[in-house]
Amino acid sequence: MAKVSKPASNACAICGKPVDAGFKPFCSKRCADVDLNRWLSGRYVIPGAQVPDDEEDRPARADKDAD
Numbered sequence: 001m002a003k004v005s006k007p008a009s010n011a012c013a014i015c016g017k018p019v020d021a022g023f024k025p026f027c028s029k030r031c032a033d034v035d036l037n038r039w040l041s042g043r044y045v046i047p048g049a050q051v052p053d054d055e056e057d058r059p060a061r062a063d064k065d066a067d
Helices: 029-040
Strands: none
16 A cells, blocks of 8 residues: 655744745745755755765766777
8 A cells, every 4th residue: 555645734844834825835935045044054964875085075087998
């Protein structure tokens, strides 16, 4: 049996006030900006594999066949 997700909340994702259709899923431009700032400042992150420090600054390897 497939999982059925519940409908989206009618509360602002930041402050919990009722959502305004013009700023969905937020109640105002302010809350939308707060959320954007959290993403841009690194407070929100998407988990991924750890990259070793010595490989972070290394340029991408170009695999070309030398004839």
